[in-house]
Amino acid sequence: MTIEIAKTKEALGESAAEKAMELINGAIRKNGHAYFIAATGASQFEFLAALTKDPSRVDWKKTTMFHLDEYVGIPDTHPASFRKYMRERFITRVNPGTVHLIEGDAKNTAAECARLKTLISKCVIDVAFVGIGENGHLAFNDPPADFTTKEPYLVVDLDEKCRRQQMGEGWFKTLADVPPQAVSMSVNEIMRANAVIASVPDKRKAQAVADCLTGPVTPEHPSSILQHHPNAFIYLDAASASLLPSAK
Numbered sequence: 001m002t003i004e005i006a007k008t009k010e011a012l013g014e015s016a017a018e019k020a021m022e023l024i025n026g027a028i029r030k031n032g033h034a035y036f037i038a039a040t041g042a043s044q045f046e047f048l049a050a051l052t053k054d055p056s057r058v059d060w061k062k063t064t065m066f067h068l069d070e071y072v073g074i075p076d077t078h079p080a081s082f083r084k085y086m087r088e089r090f091i092t093r094v095n096p097g098t099v100h101l102i103e104g105d106a107k108n109t110a111a112e113c114a115r116l117k118t119l120i121s122k123c124v125i126d127v128a129f130v131g132i133g134e135n136g137h138l139a140f141n142d143p144p145a146d147f148t149t150k151e152p153y154l155v156v157d158l159d160e161k162c163r164r165q166q167m168g169e170g171w172f173k174t175l176a177d178v179p180p181q182a183v184s185m186s187v188n189e190i191m192r193a194n195a196v197i198a199s200v201p202d203k204r205k206a207q208a209v210a211d212c213l214t215g216p217v218t219p220e221h222p223s224s225i226l227q228h229h230p231n232a233f234i235y236l237d238a239a240s241a242s243l244l245p246s247a248k
Contacts, residue, residue, distance in 0.1 A: 001213070001226060001227050001229065001232045001233075001234060002232070002233050002234065003213065003234045003236065003241075003244075004233070004234070004235050004236070005236045005237070005238065005241045006235065006236070006237050006238070007237070007238055008237055008238070009046045009201035009202065009237045009239075010046050010050075011237070012046060012047070012199060012201050012235045012236065012237045013045075013046025013047040013048075013049060013050040013199065013201075013235075014046075014050045015235055016047045016050070016051075016197055016199045016233070016235040017047055017050035017051040017053075018050075019197055019233050019235075020036075020047075020051055020127060020129065020197055021051070021057055021058055023126060023127045023194075023195050023197075024036060024058055024063060024126065024127065025057075025058060025059075027126040027127075027194075028058075028059055028062050028063070032062065033062050033063065033064065033097075034062065034063045034064075034126045034127075035063070035064045035066070035123045035124065035125050035126050036063060036064075036065055036066070036125065036126055036127050036128065036129065037065075037066045037067075037068055037125055037127070037128035037129060037130075037185065037190070037193060038065050038066070038067060038068060038086060038090060038129050039068045039069075039128075039129045039130050039131055039139070039199075040068070040069075040082040040085045040086060040089075041131055041169070042169045042202075043131035043132075043199055043200055043201060043202070043205070044089075044129070044131060044199055045089075046199070046201065047129070047197075047199040047235075048089050048090050049089075051090075051094075052089070052090060052093035052094050055093060055094045055095075058094070060094040060095055060096050060097065061095070061096075061097040062097055063096045063097055063098075064096065064097060064098040064099075064100070064123065065091070065096045065098070065099045065100065066100050066116075066119075066120055066123075066125070066185075067082065067083070067086065067099075067100060067101045067102045068082075068128075068129075068130065068139050068184070068185050068190075069082065069102065069139045069140040069182050069183060069184040069185060070082045070083060070101070070102035070103075070104035070182060070183050071104050071179040071181075071182050072104050072105075072109055072155065072179055072181040072182055072183060073104065073105055073179055073181075074104060074105060074179060075105050076101075076105070079171065080166070080171035080172055081104070082102070082104075083101045083102070083103075083104070086101065100116065100119050100120070102116065102153070102183050104182070104183055109155050109183060110155070112153075112183060113151070113152075113153040113154060113155065113183060116152060116153045116183075117151065117152045117153060120152050120153075120189070121152065124194065125192060125193040125194065126193070126194050126195065127193060127194065127195045127196070127197060128190050128193035128195070128196045128197070129197050129199070130190060130196060130197070130198050130199075130223075131198060131199060131200055132198055132200045132205060132208050132209060132212055132223040133162060133165060133205075133208065133222075133223075134161060134162075134165045134204055134205060134207075134208055135159065135161040135162055135165070135208065136208045136211055136212050136220075136221040136222050136223050136224070137162055137222050137223070138187055138190060138222040138223045138225065138226070139184045139185045139186075139187075139190060140156050140158060140162070140182040140184035141156060141184055141186065141187050141222045142156065142157070142158060142159040142161075142162050142222070143159070143219060143220045143221065143222055144219035144220055144222075145187050145219045145222035145225075146186065146187065146219070147187055147188070147219050147225065148188075149186050149187075149188060150186075150188055151186055151189075152185060152186060152189040153183055153184065153185055153186065153189070154183070154184060154186055155181055155182070155183055155184075156181065156182055156183075156184045157180060157181055158178070158179070158180055158181060158182055160175075163175055163178040163180070166178050168204075187222060187225055191225060191228070191229055194231060195231040195232070195233065196226060196229050196231065196232045196233065197233050197235070198223070198226060198232065198233070198234045198235065199235050200234065200235065200236055200240050201236070201237040201239065201240050202237070202239055202240055203239040203240065203242065205239075205240045206239065206240050206241070206242045206243040207243060208221070208223070209236060209240050209241065209243065209244065210243040210244055211224070212224040212226070212227075213226075213227065213234065213244065214244060214245060
């Protein structure tokens with residue numbers, strides 16, 4: 001696990017994007033194609049802005065994108081839909097060759113998970129883009145996260161702290177508006193990626209960062225599992241890193 005601390009969230013985004021392009025371009029040179037997992041949320045704003053600033057730096061037509069998570073039961077027109085977010089902030093800017101999005105409003109979520117499993121099980125993921133939640137969640141795997149399932153995608157219950165984070169970031173007007181469930185990529189599927197890039201800005205993430213990066217690896221702090229990934233690159237800003245021992 002490699003940790004890089006930038007002074008600002010903008011600098012964090014630039015550094016994370018440079019590493020992402022390095023890994024994707026390396027996979028294309030080696031294999032002719034790159035497979036990656038894309039994340040959403042406020043923590044990804046600066047990273048995605050930097051990654052899409054100059055689309056010519058990556059041959060995006062030679063990439064396949066998988067989606068990290070999506071709320072159950074909301075259409076892709078909803079302001080909080082992660083499909084809407086990805087189209088507006090990433091997909092329409094770089095036009096990946098193939099895009100696999102999670103249909104959170106599918107009539108049968110079990111069948112949707114099975115569909116995604118069939119697709120992703122055929123691929124070796126070159127790099128996964130993730131964040132770390134205020135409760136330490138990885139994707140929507142809230143504590144205590146399932147560290148044992150081998151299913152690539154699953155339906156998960158969202159705890160109150162997670163749902164309050166979504167409301168606090170402005171995606172929903174009230175806590176009651178936040179869906180209680182989501183379709184999420186599993187912890188083990190994220191860990192299956194050849195590399196992981198975690199972009200984690202802001203003071204509100206500082207405690208989770210300290211718990212997950214310096215404490216024991218435990219389902220109670222889901223993102224702590226990244227300590228076990230040989231190619232995990234963690235990008236922090238001064239605020240999110242403020243509770244790390246080295247910052248004191």
